[in-house]
Amino acid sequence: MKEYQTITEISGPLVFAEVDEPVGYDEIVEIETEDGRTLRGQVLESSEGIVSIQVFEGTGGIDRNASVRFLGETMKMPVTEDLLGRVLDGSGNPIDGGPEIVPDERQDIVGKAINPYSREYPEEFIQTGVSAIDGMNTLVRGQKLPIFSGSGLPHNDLALQIARQATVPEEDESGEGSEFAVIFGAMGITAEEANEFMDDFERTGALERSVVFMNLADDPAVERQVTPRLALTTAEYLAFEKDYHVLVILTDMTNYCEALREIGAAREEVPGRRGYPGYMYTDLAQLYERAGRIEGKEGSVTQIPILTMPGDDDTHPIPDLTGYITEGQIMMDRDLNSQGIEPPVNVLPSLSRLMDDGIGEGLTREDHGDVSDQMYAAYAEGEDLRDLVNIVGREALSERDNKFLDFADRFETEFVQQGYDTNRSIDETLDIGWDLLSTLPKEALNRIDEELIAEHYREDETAEAVQAD
Structure with a gap:
């Protein structure tokens, strides 16, 4: 020394x-x-x-x-399975009044890069209980799928809902399989937000299977750089040594990047885009790429980073670079939020690049992909028709166009809208999808296999819609 x-x-x-x-x-x-x-x-x-x-x-x-x-x-994180149910500060020290942590081992917080040859391709479904995600932008084990939000939008409510509800299907008929855990890393949040998070975790019992890291807004910015690395080191230990399926929720990555910029300014570095360090892409990649599955290991690390886009600008460096590294995004929408839609997820700009590999027969239901494609197309058409109605009025549209307009309205109020306390299974989500698609003429369902239409299409829905017209 x-x-x-x-x-x-x-x-x-x-x-x-x-x-x-x-x-x-x-x-x-x-x-x-x-x-x-x-x-x-x-x-x-x-x-x-x-x-x-x-x-x-x-x-x-x-x-x-x-x-x-x-x-x-280098800095190390004391890890043990007994961390589940504990609340730690941004430096990894217990703040829940519980006993000191007696670690099984201490692991470097930088982690070890996963050899690309050893990576298993992510293709197993995670059910979040949120229809807009499970049905339209499915999350799979080992994926990194960020939530792009804006200041004042209820991304914290959505994060808590996912933390409470997320599960993986049973590994086999006996119900035996890897356990599920949530690592929640909060960076730069207010004391009020921290209290809301903790009240929700304790009220719902989600804390029992979670490890919570809390870095508050008045904590040093430097600590914000450490918090996500401590969270991910804990996740890797539980996943790859204790065979857990781990979901890591990191909020808010914008605060993390602001800390990078603050420290870069103190070092008098030459700034990059909008004053952020030129190495921010590399730094974010070091965090996001710690998600994944390893061949021969039962566990997995799945990431949902949450970031607030400054000025709702998706071309801002933080969402822009995040989009390059991750496999899609969930977009929260200010207009849907103003209409009272909970959660206000806009499925049209949202994307899960690994969805096709994580759904279908043996993973979810065989009609999942077709239903998702058809609802996406029908909702997009309804959105386009809303613009046309503003010009020519609804009376000038054909009967078919009016059905698509009605579909768009019902899609938002019945499929996306579910509140933050409703946990829908994938079967419930797809059944709601069929209820909505059955209000459209059969000939309009051009993205669904005919056998699936014969099995799931509900004639009475169309009859009710015609009677209502």
């Missing part, structure tokens, strides 16, 4: 110190102040003769007389 009293500069969350021996990148540092406090930090940059250290607890109280100790190891 090397100790120095050679601090030369303090800038924001950074401390610069002179050294006479090489110091490793990401090495953990302890800084002891004159009043006896010990603060933890991490080497951010190491060059000949000087190192820059980012301090997790902030640099308040540090002066040039403070002692700097380099511990010779």
